[in-house]
Amino acid sequence: MAAAPRIGDLPAGPRDAITDVAGVAVGHCTLADGAVQTGVTMLLPHAGDLFMQKVPAGVAVVNGFGKSTGLVQVQELGVLESPIALTNTFAVGTVATALVRSAVVAQPEIGRRLPTVNALVFECNDGHLNDLQAFAVTETHALEALAAAHTTFAQGAVGAGRGMSCFGLKGGIGSASRLARTPVDTFTVGALVLANFGRPAALTLAGRRIGPVLAQRLADAAAALAAAPERGSIIMLIATDAPLDARQLRRIAVRAGAGLARTGSDFGHGSGDIALAFSTAYCVPQNGAGRLQTIALLHESLLDPLFEATAQATEQAIVNALFAAESVTGRDGHRRSALTELAPDWQALMQSAF
């Protein structure tokens, strides 16, 4: 991956990726064959049984033009209890079923003595490059992505990111991390995005709006759609080892939107812009009714460094997605160029941007 512009001044973790948050793993299953350019990405908040050891989480729906499933329960109960899946819009049902089936294998009493499981699946519309109507993603693909989960993972046109577009360019999976220093401790904030949003002319790298030049080049290349509506969506997943509760994590998720805005997004009407933040600092057990659960939480007044880290990590993750993605040709010969292919002179463009 080309060296991407550096966002902000907070230090990154060793991987500059969401897996800098200990316990988090990410896996992909990529489908890249002619008109089928899609896939599944799975994020595991920890390596254990997520249903039995739930993870505190909060959600921010910046723009709800989206078909994600599982958010209602996260918003009510403040926990997630399945891996977090990313995929294309038409595959949400299939991937959700795969997550349910997978949870039942681990806990055969789910749906019997135990309650049912809340499968969390996010999506973006990759229909420009990918033949959505092929319904190519199967439950097996979802399981393969799960099995591939690791602290090291690819970015760009992989997994659920395979067919995604961003600012008229090739988008996809991006990740980054930032360290947040508080009087109590230094915490890690990691972001992973599925980036599939943005009008070409709006693209802004580290504050430099290079979009108009790129839009012109796209128009010249008749790759166009330069004037197309901001359609697509972005999913922003935020992990932290800071000890926060669900209410605080919702506040964290809101700040992902600040990072998103700085890349040039106006939260377009047709873009499902959704953020979810979770903490790995403690778990909420499925069975814990016999006693009080003691948790240690960060004082509200210490959240600012985490907010700043969230915004920076999110913006960096989007930029990383653009720089990691290779050009892809898919359905009906549609093509999305990598940023570095269309703009090998991006550094010069940034210098001269108004």
Added chain:
Amino acid sequence: MAAAPRIGDLPAGPRDAITDVAGVAVGHCTLADGAVQTGVTMLLPHAGDLFMQKVPAGVAVVNGFGKSTGLVQVQELGVLESPIALTNTFAVGTVATALVRSAVVAQPEIGRRLPTVNALVFECNDGHLNDLQAFAVTETHALEALAAAHTTFAQGAVGAGRGMSCFGLKGGIGSASRLARTPVDTFTVGALVLANFGRPAALTLAGRRIGPVLAQRLADAAAALAAAPERGSIIMLIATDAPLDARQLRRIAVRAGAGLARTGSDFGHGSGDIALAFSTAYCVPQNGAGRLQTIALLHESLLDPLFEATAQATEQAIVNALFAAESVTGRDGHRRSALTELAPDWQALMQSAF
């Protein structure tokens, strides 16, 4: 169906069902074979292409312990654009995929030139009677329910209601309607519920709490679970021909919760209690960008009769579900008795209730 107690004093429509709202149709596909006691119910707000002619809608999540899909977009955009499906918890993904595929058949440009479609699927957990882990519901079942949609439809242990339990008794599908008189016009409010909630001891019919007696009988019959937590959920769909916008329809949906409370529900922790209200008075076109859309709306100060009708219709629909449902034996010999079987003396019980 046994004559059920009459709720409230507002007049009902001719069918006392949600299909009293002109254009609304309901269809079931019922699976009843040994351990498989489940199904799909489909509600069509109108007979046309819902994607091209969307329906204004609002949502109230009374208690979000639920796995429904499609709500995020309805809350943002204020319209629904697919049939409304009801099914068991593990079948949400499959039924959502069926709705997507069905929409694509009608509009082959969905996911290509047109955006993707937001499939709206609600669920309750029928795992006590039904073997959820059989994953018995297929896309074909969903399509069969769609094809069966009609203004006349069965209530009780049918469709998605086949395996549902309510107050420790057999629950399922119930419906009712009420007429709301305003200075402008008289409007119809229809309710359809998938009733799968309630502690036995809490059951309250028209204000008479007969639950304690029933709970005792259930305990004696070792059918028990009298002390079981309120788990299960209820989905409450409200239709009206009153001309309302999405914000007003959310207010309507909130009032379904008033009807629910009067049956004895405390909105139990494990019960996903969700209401959606839609209006058939006008449509929002998919393509309408070239001009302003003129709509005529009811003044806010005239909503009270509609609120009252909503609460009464919802309460009546729940009662109707209980009186319409036959006894069912399913997974592992689990059995849920019809209310009229366990309490043929329900009228006497109501008289003597404290």
Added chain:
Amino acid sequence: MAAAPRIGDLPAGPRDAITDVAGVAVGHCTLADGAVQTGVTMLLPHAGDLFMQKVPAGVAVVNGFGKSTGLVQVQELGVLESPIALTNTFAVGTVATALVRSAVVAQPEIGRRLPTVNALVFECNDGHLNDLQAFAVTETHALEALAAAHTTFAQGAVGAGRGMSCFGLKGGIGSASRLARTPVDTFTVGALVLANFGRPAALTLAGRRIGPVLAQRLADAAAALAAAPERGSIIMLIATDAPLDARQLRRIAVRAGAGLARTGSDFGHGSGDIALAFSTAYCVPQNGAGRLQTIALLHESLLDPLFEATAQATEQAIVNALFAAESVTGRDGHRRSALTELAPDWQALMQSAF
């Protein structure tokens, strides 16, 4: 106060009032002079400095036709940091200023080295009996209500309840409590309401709808307004000693709506129906940034007894308000009769209610 009908089967605390939750105190300042029939009621969650030791809290806006102040911050931060004030609609500003000034006296650095304070003031419209335009409530009255706070307090036509109407009858302040048994411990849930809502015909006591008879008597008495819209509002304050966080307390607050619905309310359009729940189990300190705060919380699956207690205590509190209130004549000779005056035969009416 006349013996009121008993709601539900959960045991009440020793006072059957919100002050059964240890630490809670309530004080009134009542203005009753001709056309001025109004006042202020203050609820103190604990006896200490609320700004320095904040109280976890959650809010449910059942119907937001209301002018309360302070809710935005409670919803974001999950704590309250001032006494909770109840008053008439036009007095919100004055009472809020009194709370700010009072907090500054206690902590002179508020608005200097310390942040500002979030004054929490709820209101109902007592304009039928009270001359709102007299702006009779002063900051001094607010301070008098604060100074009067005690575990023993009057109910009915007192404090903020002085001029309130409920179901066409005299309403006002009501309170009740219920004990909630969980495997961990037995907790107390207390409710205090400012009841100023309801169409006469809808009044329902313990499930018996006696409203139509009362509405007829009101009409005969030309005291009328029997057909008036449900205008007014109800504020429902819920206290508990159960250790819950803000998210859980919001869930508690939602259940106050279930109790409200059972009295006959459809959450009328013009009725600001708002519930706030707080826990006395722990405090969130203003200054705590140096270390993590350890709190012990109840497991989510144990909330059901608290939900049931909340609904019952709220319904009982409303009923108690009606039975405690004396008849009041106010502005322009407007009169609201006590329930027991208009219906000394209320027990017979309940027996014969459909």
Added chain:
Amino acid sequence: MAAAPRIGDLPAGPRDAITDVAGVAVGHCTLADGAVQTGVTMLLPHAGDLFMQKVPAGVAVVNGFGKSTGLVQVQELGVLESPIALTNTFAVGTVATALVRSAVVAQPEIGRRLPTVNALVFECNDGHLNDLQAFAVTETHALEALAAAHTTFAQGAVGAGRGMSCFGLKGGIGSASRLARTPVDTFTVGALVLANFGRPAALTLAGRRIGPVLAQRLADAAAALAAAPERGSIIMLIATDAPLDARQLRRIAVRAGAGLARTGSDFGHGSGDIALAFSTAYCVPQNGAGRLQTIALLHESLLDPLFEATAQATEQAIVNALFAAESVTGRDGHRRSALTELAPDWQALMQSAF
């Protein structure tokens, strides 16, 4: 006012101010005397009686650490019915009372035959420069601001902006407008902000982060607080002549947050960041119960140009506040420097910013 950097590429209206939206007027009352550096700003959506002719509106609470009043009802009913007031945190109650009294003068039946009025008052904490505890703002000041409302109005350290700080510099009132071209028509979007937020090091002008240099200069000047938490708040008012309903206006308000983020805000914990958007395209009458109200609305798919205009106008309004504000010395000799005083070389700083 110094020429400020130009944000974005959309054209501005003739005044580059919120009053480019026809009918909107803004008035100030400024208090500047020693330790009292504060005031009131009033925005009138139209020149008529706002209670009788309400204005559709939507709210986005980006960060709810704020004490504004009136939002609950706007969120429920989707209209505003009073002028929009801005002031300091401790003056909210007084200014709200002034608005109520003013509405009663215009409509003497408010609180009698008519419902009460929802006063809408926003606030920021100007306690660094202003002696909040002086409670200097009176009802008369609020009325003076109302009386001063005009299409031409001052920006910077005036009205409610008198004592506000922004990025450690002098903040206050800023305004801007942008034209949004849609296939139906070209609409105007205007923004007015009360800017009182931001860490000095985060200040970003048109994408160039010049904050670190300014923070160093502030530190050198011992004017300091460079490391102070982001405390304060920003109120963002958005006006448009586009015909939108309350749901759409909430979506508009959300986009104000995108503009805010681009100036360097991470929506700090202690910053009450609240946006309200309203449309002047039509009114909702207080009395309209006798017939349906016909309104013509913009199709959802045409919102993108308005979103872009909102983000740009908001960012520009914040920048304008910084460039318009003069240096102010207030309480205890506290001083906030104008940006142009601390950084007369701001253009060079922008060139060299990383």
